[in-house]
Structure formats: structure tokens, C-alpha cells
Amino acid sequence: MSFRVLVAAAGLAAATVLSGCATTAEGPVRQAVGETTQPLELSGRFTTTYVTSLPETRRESASGRFELYKDASRLTVDLLSPFGQTIARAEQLEGESARLRTSDGKEATGATLEEVFQRAIGIRVPAARLPDWLSDRFERVVHRSPDGRHVSALDAGWQIERDGGRWDLVWHEGTQRVEVRLLLDAD
Numbered sequence: 001m002s003f004r005v006l007v008a009a010a011g012l013a014a015a016t017v018l019s020g021c022a023t024t025a026e027g028p029v030r031q032a033v034g035e036t037t038q039p040l041e042l043s044g045r046f047t048t049t050y051v052t053s054l055p056e057t058r059r060e061s062a063s064g065r066f067e068l069y070k071d072a073s074r075l076t077v078d079l080l081s082p083f084g085q086t087i088a089r090a091e092q093l094e095g096e097s098a099r100l101r102t103s104d105g106k107e108a109t110g111a112t113l114e115e116v117f118q119r120a121i122g123i124r125v126p127a128a129r130l131p132d133w134l135s136d137r138f139e140r141v142v143h144r145s146p147d148g149r150h151v152s153a154l155d156a157g158w159q160i161e162r163d164g165g166r167w168d169l170v171w172h173e174g175t176q177r178v179e180v181r182l183l184l185d186a187d
Helices: 003-015 112-121 130-134
Strands: 023-024 027-029 042-054 058-070 075-080 086-093 098-102 109-111 142-144 150-155 158-163 165-173 174-185
Touching: 086 130, 098 112, 109 112, 130 150
Parallel strands: none
Antiparallel strands: 023 027, 042 058, 042 174, 058 075, 075 086, 086 098, 098 109, 142 150, 150 158, 158 165, 165 174
């Protein structure tokens, strides 16, 4: 699996917990205003595909599991192979630089996770926007089903499709395309 694909998956998975919300099969669960933020642990599956068409079309894919942990001072995202081995860890401690390390020793650092992803893969992963997406807040809603289970939206250059607890995220610019699917485990 390539560093670029792993970093994109880590960035999008990490952003799912930045707002302290979880997603169930029925959709987002919002934390009440003023409610104390408790440590949050989530896990699920991911698939990521990166496609570039210069100089010729090339496709890179990764899939596996993710585990996320967030408390008041730390956010950690582990990406695991389908066999359970850690393949990458993204982490930020309060007041410290963000860091991403892969099992083959590659590392990227920056002031924020968003900056780390931009430096590592050259793609703007909107870590700051994803918590809003998971709380059903978007720049532009294209379609929302009457029962609220299915949402199509556009935000920060990404196409977002939510169907229950499955999130499909697509970014396309010039010759590059990133597709990510996140499916959270049911508790």
C-alpha cells in the first residue's frame, strides 16, 4: 500500500472524531450542548483509492480497519491491515506537532493533521470540515431523503454521500482523484 493512500485514509478517518460525535447505522449522533466530552473510541473499515492520470493512468488502493481514540488532549488513529497489523498511526497531542508514521518507517509532521496530510500526499484533506459533515452540516446539500438516512452534499471540494453509517467521500482535481469509504462498526 502506498504512503499517499494510507495518509488519505488516516486523514479522513481521523476527522471522523474531531468533533466528538459518532455515527450509527441510522446516522449521526450529536453531543448535547454543554455535555462533558468523554473519551471516544471508534473502529470500522476503510477503503481508499487514489487515481492519477499523468503521465498515464495509475490507480493505488488500500483497505483495512481503523481504530480511533480521542480524549481532551490526544487524537490517535491507527490503520490496520485486513490481518490486524498496524500499517500507519496518525497522532496529535495537545500543544504538540501532529505526526503520521507508517510501519515501513516513513514519517510526516506538521502543526495540524490537515497540514501533515497536505505535506505527505499533496492533497488537501479537510480535517476541520469532516466533523461538520458527520454532524450533517455541509456547505451545500444536494439531496436529503425524507427520512434523513441518505444525504448527498458538496463541501470543501469534496462530494459526500452518506447512507446510514456508510460514508463515501470523493475529491477530484485536475489529474488526481481520491475515493474513501468509511464504515463504522456498530456498538
